[in-house]
Amino acid sequence: MTQSAGKNGKRVRNGDSHRGLSQVEVALVEFFVSLADMAGMPKSVGEIYGLLFSSEEPLAMDEIIAKLGLSKGSASQGLRFLRSCQAIRTVYRVGDRRDFYEPELGLRNLAAGLLKEKIGPRLAEGAQKLAQLEEVIARESPNLRKVHENRIGRIRSWQRTGQKIIPFALKFLKG
Amino acid sequence: MTQSAGKNGKRVRNGDSHRGLSQVEVALVEFFVSLADMAGMPKSVGEIYGLLFSSEEPLAMDEIIAKLGLSKGSASQGLRFLRSCQAIRTVYRVGDRRDFYEPELGLRNLAAGLLKEKIGPRLAEGAQKLAQLEEVIARESPNLRKVHENRIGRIRSWQRTGQKIIPFALKFLKG
């Protein structure tokens, strides 16, 4: 299979970009690019996930590069990121030494991966900063201490609520 | 009250930055800066909210500018953004024509504001893009159409799950 030419429906002709992507592929890539951007991820990450999402078959890095027209570096880093939050999986194929990638489609796994790998650590970091804060507050004048203890207590309460919601939300995401 | 000098505890001395902020104020500002960054908001927005959060009294824009050392432009835009997601409120004071600002402290209101003003619109936009996609898919070859309809259905299912979770989560956030 030299190139997937002619196998699919209409092609978007775009001398430069979108080389060889069908309209639907382009639309899906755009969709995930806007999702990625909403989530503060680089565009290339959205592109890659979108392409994998629209592809029936798992794809190898060089195919991704060719279809999206990105650099090796971007592709490598984008794939690394997506793997790191378990949004994609590696697929091995006999007789081919490249790694192939396919998207995780279950919302539960997607959300869990993002939560565990990306959000969790930052939350932990925040909690630690809060603890340090307490020490500083303890040394304030009684007056100020009261105000600040009150406010910090507020953040604590936010954290507790968050902790309660998470497992509950995950239960919703079965499927 | 010319300046809050001497009223609070120790000062962080920093010839340039943090002019006149106590250690706790600095720590709280940093805390919210890292939250802001986590949520993909500009640093200045985190700084402003952090300062208001740490302040017993509502503050006016010129006070915020002085304490954080930001430009008028940044302060104006940051305050606008925070107001637009209802993370802060305007407070009026007799005999002072400046607007004073105080932070919203209820997680429920904070979350609701963010959801309604910032996230909701983008989700709607996404839903619309999906609808357009359907049209394109309808014109594909039966083979491909099947695959893509399946995938799009997956996104639909994500959306439905999201819709179910939101009101539920809001119920949790009673404050």
Added chain:
DNA sequence: CGCAAAGTTCAAAAAATATTGAACAAAATG
């Protein structure tokens, strides 16, 4: 009205982030 204080806007500058590509490393092939 005329003035001054408060606040907004936006083009230009600065800072932060993402992307590229060439050099490098690892691993299979023959």
Added chain:
DNA sequence: CATTTTGTTCAATATTTTTTGAACTTTGCG
């Protein structure tokens, strides 16, 4: 083991986002 294919790394570059500040608008006050 030399060679080729696959994939990574990272300094340089390109792009995007944020910040600044000066010009401008709005508002309240005498």
